[in-house]
Amino acid sequence: MEEYKRLVEEIRNCKKCPLYRTRKNAVPGEGPLDADVMLVGEAPGRKEDEQGRPFVGMAGKLLDAILEKVGMPRITVYITNVVKCRPPGNRDPKPDEIRACLPYLRRQIELVRPKIIVALGRISGKLLFEAAGLRWSGISKERGKLRDARVFGVDVRLIATYHPAAALYNPGLRDSIERDLAVVSRSRREADSRRRGTLEDFF
Numbered sequence: 001m002e003e004y005k006r007l008v009e010e011i012r013n014c015k016k017c018p019l020y021r022t023r024k025n026a027v028p029g030e031g032p033l034d035a036d037v038m039l040v041g042e043a044p045g046r047k048e049d050e051q052g053r054p055f056v057g058m059a060g061k062l063l064d065a066i067l068e069k070v071g072m073p074r075i076t077v078y079i080t081n082v083v084k085c086r087p088p089g090n091r092d093p094k095p096d097e098i099r100a101c102l103p104y105l106r107r108q109i110e111l112v113r114p115k116i117i118v119a120l121g122r123i124s125g126k127l128l129f130e131a132a133g134l135r136w137s138g139i140s141k142e143r144g145k146l147r148d149a150r151v152f153g154v155d156v157r158l159i160a161t162y163h164p165a166a167a168l169y170n171p172g173l174r175d176s177i178e179r180d181l182a183v184v185s186r187s188r189r190e191a192d193s194r195r196r197g198t199l200e201d202f203f
């Protein structure tokens, strides 16, 4: 817990890339530190920058609704972004900004040690697939499949899906996200019942 608090403080005071000049608040991430599932978006937007919390704008509300629907409420997952400060005008984060910020995501993954990581969108997908040594062929080809992977030294199941912001005005993409997160929720339930079964055998 102490290490996590230190990490949050570091992020809130970070000046390692030019995005600190235009942010109102850095957005470290939030959720239980023993979460099985970690969702990784690309960068905070306007509302997130104002509140210092991830996924609190319209895309966040859509994500909350989908998570609820697939039986994986938001309070049970850890949510963060690749880049912790808002790029001006919501542009894509630049490679040097991603490089500067990446050690924070790495430390979050090492601390939370999730069983499943969900990359939300193409930027997060490409980054996490490459970190795991997997080939990235674009979000529409790679989404929806759980893969065994080692991300920053942690063994996880890795899956990509569309970013909820892309689905705001596209019901087709919304359905895809729902299907992909249903895969995650099912896998988490199966792992839970295997764990419970093992414990019952033990006792």
Ligand code: SF4
Residues within 6 Å of the ligand: 011, 014, 015, 016, 017, 018, 019, 020, 026, 083, 084, 085, 097, 100, 101
């Ligand atoms: S985006 Fe990351 S590296 Fe850049 S200032 Fe914010 S916390 Fe620091």
